[in-house]
Amino acid sequence: MKKQxxxxxxxxxxxxxxxxxxxEVVYLNDRTPRPASxxxxxxxxxxxxxxLLSDRIxxxxxxxxxxxxxxxxxxxxxxxxxxxxxxARGILVCNTPDVLTEATADLALALLLAAARKIIPADRFCRxxxxxxxxxxxxxxxxxxxxxxGIIGMGxxxxxxxxxxxxxxxxxVYSNRTPNPLAPPNYRLTDLESLIKESDxxxxxxxxxxxxxxxxxxxxxxxxxxxSIFLNTGRGELHDEEALVTALxxxxxxxxxxxxxxxxxxxxxxxxxxGKVVLTPHIGSATIETRNAMAQLAAQAVSDCLNGKIxxxxxxV
Ligand code: DGY
Numbered sequence: 001m002k003k004q005x006x007x008x009x010x011x012x013x014x015x016x017x018x019x020x021x022x023x024e025v026v027y028l029n030d031r032t033p034r035p036a037s038x039x040x041x042x043x044x045x046x047x048x049x050x051x052l053l054s055d056r057i058x059x060x061x062x063x064x065x066x067x068x069x070x071x072x073x074x075x076x077x078x079x080x081x082x083x084x085x086x087x088a089r090g091i092l093v094c095n096t097p098d099v100l101t102e103a104t105a106d107l108a109l110a111l112l113l114a115a116a117r118k119i120i121p122a123d124r125f126c127r128x129x130x131x132x133x134x135x136x137x138x139x140x141x142x143x144x145x146x147x148x149x150g151i152i153g154m155g156x157x158x159x160x161x162x163x164x165x166x167x168x169x170x171x172x173v174y175s176n177r178t179p180n181p182l183a184p185p186n187y188r189l190t191d192l193e194s195l196i197k198e199s200d201x202x203x204x205x206x207x208x209x210x211x212x213x214x215x216x217x218x219x220x221x222x223x224x225x226x227x228s229i230f231l232n233t234g235r236g237e238l239h240d241e242e243a244l245v246t247a248l249x250x251x252x253x254x255x256x257x258x259x260x261x262x263x264x265x266x267x268x269x270x271x272x273x274x275g276k277v278v279l280t281p282h283i284g285s286a287t288i289e290t291r292n293a294m295a296q297l298a299a300q301a302v303s304d305c306l307n308g309k310i311x312x313x314x315x316x317v
Contacts, residue, residue, distance in 0.1 A: 003306050004067075006043035008051040009033060011074055015050070015295025019302060023048075040064035048302040053077060054264070059085030070305040073315075074298045075285075076100055076157075077235060079208040083317045093315040094301035098156065099293035100285035105160035107284045108203060108233045111257025112165070114278045115229055116142040118255075121275055142200075142229060142254050145169035150199030152192065152215075153206025153234065154180040161203060161233075162187060173199060196220050201229045208235035218243035227254045233284045236261035245270030248277065259284050 002024045007016065010031050019025050026043035028034055033054045034042070040061060047067050051057055053075040059082055062068055068091050071081055076097040086093050114120060122139045125131060149165040151158040154174040159182060162172045172187040174180070175195045183189075192215075196202055202224060206212050216230070216239035224230065230253055232239055241262040247253045249270070257278045261267050264282060271277050285294065301311035 003047040004043055004045045005302055005306070006039065006046040006049045006065075008039060008049065008055045011050070011052075011298070012292045012295040014292045015074075015299035018296060018299040019050075022303060023306065036061045036064075047306055048072060050074060050298050050302055051080070053080050056080055057086075058082045059089070062086060062089055062091060070094065070302060070311070072298045072301040072305075072311075074294055077207060078315050079235060079237075083315060087317045092305060092311065094298070094305075094311050094313045095315055096294040096297045097313060099297055100290050101156045101160050103287045103290040104157045104233055104284035105164055107259055107280065107286075108157075108161045108205075108231060108257075109164045111231055111233065111259060111278050111280065112201065112203075112229065115231070115255035115257040115276075116144070120278055142227070147171075147200035148173060148198060149201040149203060150174065150190075150195035151187075152195065152202065152204050154183055154187070154189075155205060155207075157233075158203075158205035159183060161205065165201070165203075170201070193220075193223070197223050198225065199228065200225060201231065203231040204234045204238050206234060206238065208237050213237050214240055216240060216244070218246065221247035221252070224252065226252060229254050230256040231258070232256075233259040236264055241268040241271065244268075245274070248274050 005019055005023045005025045007027045010029050016027060028042060045067055046065050048070040050072045057071055062085055070092045071086060072094045073081060074096060076095050078093060078095050081093055083093055118139045118141050147170050149170045149172055151162050151174040154176040166172055173190045173195055174187055175190060175192040179189050218240060221243045245268055248256060255276045259280045260282050301313060304311040
């Protein structure tokens with residue numbers, strides 16, 4: 001009898017087709033997460049679950065799948081999965097790192113450029129027929145040369161984004177639990193509070209854990225430099241959205257660029273109303289190439305695990 005696999009939401013075909021010949025696949029081909037009760041009922045004999053970052057997989061849900069061997073997350077971040085509960089039950093967890101590094105760093109750069117150079121309001125201005133002639137003060141933005149970017153979380157994505165920011169003429173400082181040996185010597189490791197206080201751009205790239213949740217709080221926004229820019233392409237729960245809205249409204253921040261939100265898919269009305277924020281709907285890894293590669297990687301982990309091989313990209317608690 002074929003083993004059963006549950007795919008909880010729509011993923012690119014490359015991932016689905018890798019699994020359908022080998023296993024009995026229950027594919028909930030939809031673009032919204034199903035409640036836990038629906039997931040549990042749809043494939044109770046699943047040996048593997050391939051899920052998305054919007055699926056919450058906790059111990060209680062794991063217990064509804066007595067044959068579960070693997071949870072393969074279609075994301076690098078695994079904050080949606082209770083890793084300790086999985087480990088306690090002997091269930092492997094895999095993710096999709098590396099393949100999304102460059103795409104996510106590109107999106108961070110796009111947000112930085114758009115926020116700094118007021119691209120969204122300038123575009124709207126043109127479309128609304130307001131461009132009546134060149135003016136010396138029209139949409140004056142934030143220059144990069146000689147300024148400092150502070151990268152919070154110097155993993156692969158933080159490093160890829162730092163390189164892009166350096167190409168804009170910025171110097172790089174970073175905070176991390178340990179120095180990143182791959183970071184060039186001119187990228188200076190510093191403590192979090194100094195980074196926040198001294199950087200012209202502060203960008204979050206750290207994983208969401210109980211320790212990092214809410215790390216960009218009101219006090220830290222208040223200690224940011226006057227006229228600086230805040231970016232988050234990691235996880236929305238890393239920042240306090242109310243505090244960010246206050247920092248923007250007070251004029252303290254020049255701008256912000258956000259790909260992630262504290263209560264996704266909800267977005268704070270103060271952000272929606274602010275002309276100083278560029279908002280994108282968690283699309284950091286959304287290139288066709290990257291999303292296909294993520295699907296293949298997540299599905300390959302399922303195939304390897306259920307065929308008795310050790311899958312790549314196991315997440316160790
Ligand atoms: C991830 O993989 O964690 C990203 O947020 C998906 O884009």
